[in-house]
Amino acid sequence: MIRTFKRIAVAAALLAAFSVSDVSTSRAASKATPPPPQDWSFSGVFGTFDRAQLQRGYLVYREVCAACHSMKQVYFRHLVDIGLSENAIKAIAAEFEVAGEPDEDGEPTERPARLFDRLPSPYANDNEARSANNGALPPDLSLIAKSRVGGADYIHALLTGYLEKAPAGVTMGEGMNYNTYFAANQIAMAPPLAEDGVEYEDGTKASVDQQARDVAAFMTWAAEPEMEERKRMGIKVLLFLIILTAMLYAVKRRVWSDLH
């Protein structure tokens, strides 16, 4: 019995080892430093998002990153989840003009964005995005926290990991910036954050580190808005299963007792 479980544990460990080696290799080729782990309100089994932080992060995205990056999977209506009131979201949405239905003459129209619209994209298409960014494509950020190893840690590290001058011996490409954490260290995105670049309504000091932290938290929420519900349900399901399994074990022992 105990041996059996030991072996199951070994199998599980091996399974885990597989996926770790798998993840590490995809970045192994680059010289990038692994991002240092940060404290996040949402890490761990019981972790939840800090609503105030998500709202600050959305402000950073809206005022800074949205100039170049889309977040196409996020709709205005989703933002009630970060604790904004419906009226506040409607007001923010109304600041953006989006394509409306054609008018009675078939001419294209524009209208203010509404709750059911996606967050607007800065560029009409990838070509326009590239041509405005020196040939580089700013990726959509809706899933960035899931599509990069390290998630929030990586985003925070990337935004704070710029060096003003590349280390000696490194030749930089035209318009490239040296970043400790980016694969191959040369990134086309100029350092986007500046000290006090945004003004937080809740009075938090908008240092570069703080903004990076907040926007990384916001990206994590955007990538997995279901996270809190998932963990809450997971705890209940696992507790239920643990109790049920303990009972099933007792049943099994009883049923087998006349054989042993």
Place this chain on the structure above:
Amino acid sequence: MSAAPEWKNPVVKWIDHRLPVFTFTHHSLIDYPTPRNLNYWWNFGSLAGVVLVILIGTGLFLAMHYNPSVDHAFDSVERIMRDVNYGWLMRYMHANGASMFFLVVYIHMFRALYYGSYRAPREVLWFIGLFIFLAMMATAFVGYTLPWGQMSFWGATVITNLFSVVPFFGDAIVQWLLGGFAVDNPTLNRFFAFHFLLPFVIFGLVFLHLWALHVHKSNNPLGVDIKTDGDTIPFHPYYTAKDAFGLGVFLIFYFAFAFFAPNYLGHPDNYIPANALVTPPEIVPEWYFLPFYAILRAVPDNFIDIWGILPILVTAKTAGVILMFASIIVLFFLPWLDRSPVRSAKFRPIYKQLYWLFLADCIVLGWVGANPPEGTMLVIGRIATLYYFVHLLVFMPLLSRYEKTRPLPDSISAAVTPQGSSQSAQAQGA
């Protein structure tokens, strides 16, 4: 063997007289005679069945919201995650369920290897199992294409391309599989159709698998045949209770992944929409294909310089593909490669050691498969590939001939029950 049960309920009785489903179920799940000494490694068959049902159930709900078109597939999966009620639950149970399916089936297969369950008279049972395994691989491969991320696209490109090594018709076959010259909308459409169909083919195969099982009954840790009624116990309540407990343990493990580390077994690149113009730095399959991926890439491009003669006939890529398919096909010959008079490794001191080496070898192959085929990795991959075949094709036949096996017990009950062992002690004493 107990007689057909008397049905009391008049409706049940009426139906059973015309179509004996109740009698059939009774014989196969209730009074079905099962060796009394099965250990927990025998739980994995029923676990695989449960996972298959979970995959079909969650898959059905995903299919209601999924859109198999290159312009909408990725977004429709994201809609499932964000807007469909409990869509994230269905998707994470499905994606992690596929991993669990393979984990469970791999354990199930290695159980068969340890206890010689593939040996006569269970060869056909073993074959059907291997067909299930092949169908699972096909299902998971086409399923992984559906979310239309970067790994979906590039994985599909690499694997369909393997068929180009078929002589003369290679390119035509690839075009026919893809529905065009590259992985594109027609590919995604047909992969979705296959992904919906194949699980039901697996379901049918599972039925045959159980049918074959019930003809000669389960093997057991001792590997000796069932001889008397004393060797068996009815499936219910003994094994229903044991399987239910095992299922509980398994579900805890499975749901720990699905709820708390749902993307741990997946690749981050698959959250980047497919892009035919950007090749990911490393194309790696899901963990359960890694050992085969390692074998595929064990034959390097400089194969020609190393082996001299063979490459006149086949290129490195062809050899890799042949080896990969051969690695599964040899398993079909296992019942004849292993001719030992004894089934269970318990009584085969040398095979027991080699078994663990073989298992380690498969794990090494998986580890190599996750890494680029260069330098030391390539060397290790080649040695591990070679050992894989040497174990099956050379060691198994040699062992069956030269291994000195330990004496078998007279029967299951003689070995595992106190009455049985005292009886056999008396018999020996007499």
